[in-house]
Amino acid sequence: MNDRVRGFPAFPPQRAGARFASSWWGRAWIKAMEDTSLDHNLLRKGRAHARTGTLGPITVSPGRLAATAGELSTVVHVEQLSDAEWDRFLDQVAAKAGHIAALLDGDMPHELVEAAEEAAIALLPAVGDLEPSCDCPDWGHPCQHAAALCYQASWLLDDDPFVLLLLRGRDSQDLLGELQARHPATAEPAPGTPVDEAYAHGVPPLPAPPSGLPEHTPLLVEPAPGVPPDALRVLAADAALRARDLLSGAQPAALTEFQDQIRLTATHHLADGPDVRAWRYGGAPGLDVQQRAWNPPKQDLARARTAWAAENLPEVTATRNQWTVGGLQLRYGRDGLWYPFVDRSGEWWPAAPPERDPVTAMSEAQNAAPSV
Template sequence: MNDRVKGFPAFGKGVRHARSWWGKAWLRALEDTALDQAPLRQGRKYAHAGLVDTITVSPGRITATVYDTDDTHHTVVHVTQLTDGEWHRFLGQVAAKAGHLAALLDREMPRELADAAADAGVPLLPGIGDLDTECTCPGWELPCRHAAALCHQASWLLDADPWVLLLLRGRDRDEVIAGARPTAGVLATAAYAEPVRDLPDDPPPADLGPLPEFEPVAGLDVDVLRLLVADAAAKARAVLATGRWPASDDRQDRVRLAATQPALRDRLDVDPRAVRAWQQGGATALDVLERPWTPDKAATARARAAWSGGELPEPAVWRNRWTVGTRQLRLAPDGRWFPYRDTDGTWWPTGTPQRDPAAALTDTD
C-alpha cells in the first residue's frame, strides 16, 4: 500500500474518549465549527456504537463508510494540506531540537513543537472551520452525524499516533524524518536508535574526616555545635546523593534531630511519641502519627484484601487506623502498615512498617 494512504480497521463498539492534548484539540475544532450540537451528540453515539467502518487516511482527507438505521453513507473529512513553504518552516522547527523528533518517534506530539510551528505561521492543529466535511446522507447539517462520528474516531487515531495528523497535513512519516535531517552532526533518527548507555558509577563519597574543633566561647555549647555541624554535613551529602533539597520545616527538623542525636533530645523539648515515630520511619511515620486520612475506595479495597489474606481478626476501622484490642495498624498513603501499641490509653509507634498487615500486626507484640 502507498505510504501516503493508510487504512485503519474499524474500532468496533465501545466507549472511548480522546486522551491526548492534540486529540482533544481536534475535537475542539469540530465542536467550534458546528452550528448545531445535536448532530455532534448523535455522532459521538455512532462512534461509540461502532458504526464507523474501516478508516482511510491520506494527505488532506479521512474517509470511511458510516452505517445508519436507514442506509450506509460515504463520509469524508477534508483538512487543508500544508504548502511546501509551510513544510519547510515546520521541518526547521522539528530539526531545531532533537527531542522533537524523538518525541514523534515515541508517538508523542510535543506541545512546544506545535507552539513553535504556530509561531512560524504553520497551522499544524486544526482550528475553527478547518474540518470541512461531506457525506452522501441527505442531512444539511455541517457536520452531519456521520461526519461527526468519523471525526470522533479520528481523534482516537490521533491519540495513538500523531503521525496521522502529519499525514493529513501532506507528508508521511519517512518524508518528515528525511526532511528534518540536520545539516551537520548526527542524524536525530540515528541518535534515537542508539542503545541507552549506562552512566558511569558515582565516585565514592569523600571521607568527612575528623569533626572540627572549636575554641570555647562564653555561652557557646561546643558539643552541641559539633553535633549541628555533623548534622549539616549529613544533610548536604543527602542533597548531593538525591538531588532533592529538603523542604523547610523547623518543627520536623527538631524532631529529626531529637531522634538521631540523643545528646540533643532533652534540649529540644520534642514530644517523645514524635521522636519514636521518626525512629520508626522518618517523615512518613511522623505524618502517620499526627494526621489521620481517609483512603479512597480502591486503597480501602486493597487494604481489605491484604487484611483478609493474612487471616487476621476483624478490626475496628476508623479512617486509616485499624485496631484489634490494644494493637493498631495505621495505613500510610504509600501502602505500608505502621504498627502501634496502646500504653496507658495512648497509642505509641512500635516495630517496623510493613507491606504485609499480618507481619506488621505481629510486630506490635
C-alpha cells in the same frame, strides 16, 4: 507499503460513556470540529455512532479522512500545509532533538506546536479547518456521520500524532527523510547487528535475577526530631510524580498552596472529600469548579440547552454555571467541560470525570449516584 495512504480497521463497539481524546492534541482536534457545529443534537448522534461501531475502516491520506457508514461515504477534508510551511515546521523540529524523539514516542510536545505557531504554521486545526462531506441528506455541518468519523479519528491521533501530520500533507517517511537531509550525520547507519539478522536469532531466555537484592529499595530516612520518615517517603514519591506531570504538561506548573495540598492528598489517597474528589476527576480545573461559581458565555449555555432540550430531559434550575435536577447537578467549567455532581447528605460531591456534552455528564451523574 504506501505510507501516504494509511488504513485503520473499524473500531469495535465501545462501552457506554467511553471517552474521546485522552491527549491534548486529540482534544484540540475535537474542539475544532465541535466549535464549528451549530447542531449539538447531531454531535450527540455522532458520539453514539462512534461508540457503537457504526463506521467501517478509516482511511487517512494527505488532506483527507474517510470512512463508510453502511452504504454512505463520509469524508473530512483537512487543509494541507504548503511546501514553505513544511520547511519552516521541519526547521522547528530539527532545532531540538527531543521533538522528533517525542513524535516517534507518540507524543506531541506543547512547545513544538507553540514553536510552529511562532513560525506562522497552524499545525493543529482550528475552527473551520475541517471540511466534512457525506452522502447522507443531513444538512448539518458536520452531519452525524462526519462527526462520528472525527470522534473516532481522535483515538487515532491519541495513538500516533503522525496521523495528524499525514493529514497535513506529509507521511512519516517523508518527514524522517527530510530531517536526515538537514542532519546528514544522522543518516549514517549506527554500528551494531542488522535488524533482520537480530530477529533471526529468536528471543533468548531472560537471565536469572541477581541474588541478594531486596525486591525494592525504599527511601531510607533516619528518624529525627520533627522529621517523620513515612511523611518524607511520601513527599519524595510525590516529587517524582510532580516532576513527571510538569514535563508532560498534565498539570499547570504553578499551583497555589491550597491546590498543592489537595493534589498531594488526592494523589496519595491520604483522605477523601469533595475537594479531593474534584482533583481526582478534573485536576486544577475540577477543583476550580468545586470551589467557585462563575458566569459562562451566553453562547456556551445556549448550545448546552439545545442539546438538553433535544433529549426531552427534565427542566433544570440554573444558577450561573450550575444546573440542578433533584439530587444531581452539573457545573460548567472554564475549560469548556461539564462536571457531574451528586447530593450527598446535603453536600455536593463530584461524581465522575467531566464531559463536553451536558447530556453525557448527567448520565454519568445518574450512574454514579448510588455509589458516591
